[in-house]
Amino acid sequence: EAQVTQNPRYLITVTGKKLTVTCSQNMNHEYMSWYRQDPGLGLRQIYYSMNVEVTDKGDVPEGYKVSRKEKRNFPLILESPSPNQTSLYFCASRAGGHYGYTFGSGTRLTVV
Amino acid sequence: EDQVTQSPEALRLQEGESSSLNCSYTVSGLRGLFWYRQDPGKGPEFLFTLYSAGEEKEKERLKATLTKKESFLHITAPKPEDSATYLCAVQAVRGSQGNLIFGKGTKLSVKP
Numbered sequence: 001e002a003q004v005t006q007n008p009r010y011l012i013t014v015t016g017k018k019l020t021v022t023c024s025q026n027m028n029h030e031y032m033s034w035y036r037q038d039p040g041l042g043l044r045q046i047y048y049s050m051n052v053e054v055t056d057k058g059d060v061p062e063g064y065k066v067s068r069k070e071k072r073n074f075p076l077i078l079e080s081p082s083p084n085q086t087s088l089y090f091c092a093s094r095a096g097g098h099y100g101y102t103f104g105s106g107t108r109l110t111v112v
Numbered sequence: 113e114d115q116v117t118q119s120p121e122a123l124r125l126q127e128g129e130s131s132s133l134n135c136s137y138t139v140s141g142l143r144g145l146f147w148y149r150q151d152p153g154k155g156p157e158f159l160f161t162l163y164s165a166g167e168e169k170e171k172e173r174l175k176a177t178l179t180k181k182e183s184f185l186h187i188t189a190p191k192p193e194d195s196a197t198y199l200c201a202v203q204a205v206r207g208s209q210g211n212l213i214f215g216k217g218t219k220l221s222v223k224p
Contacts, residue, residue, distance in 0.1 A: 030209075031208075032210070040216070042214055042215060042217060043156070043199065044214075045211065045212065050208055050210050056210070058211065059213075090156075094210075096209040097209075099161070100148065100158035100201070100212075101212060103155030104155055105155055106154070
């Protein structure tokens with residue numbers, strides 16, 4: 001089944017403790033992206049990647065890192081999480097052209 | 113600055129009561145406009161891509177149209193299962209195909 005898989009689904013952590021949210025897609029898509037979704041603010045893009053080793057900042061990149069060492073994987077790294085990073089995070093991938101992003105099921109992160 | 117505005121924020125309809133959702137956009141040049149549906153607690157699900165003014169796409173009770181400044185999602189004779197948040201996103205010509213900017217969405221409730 002074609003899908004974007006992100007883990008974990010739920011995560012509660014403490015301020016300052018480094019964490020990684022994994023994302024993997026099995027569709028051989030060129031483009032991958034991370035979004036965060038907050039009430040009243042909608043979906044905001046954090047980072048996106050156009051291919052292996054090619055990434056760029058979205059609208060809200062501060063406090064986040066990404067890497068794209070393999071085409072299928074695009075992990076999101078929070079080096080020192082803070083409470084304002086409490087949010088619902090989505091990973092997505094797309095082939096480009098006519099097709100929109102295919103989204104994962106989301107990771108609900110709480111930083112206390 | 114590229115911007116996407118959706119209205120209304122929320123819409124309550126009776127089953128069978130047709131209506132339209134609006135997505136207005138400001139971009140330097142439009143490469144594509146995308147419509148998504150999002151159910152509570154899930155990732156957005158891709159519906160349509162529109163590229164040029166005058167274009168229309170249909171899927172079951174949904175029809176999306178595009179002008180030079182806005183897009184409409186028409187819902188004909190909606191059913192309760194159409195209840196969801198509908199999101200609009202744009203991709204600018206000058207931006208990467210990885211960079212999609214989302215509106216805040218319209219939450220649709222259809223009562224039986």
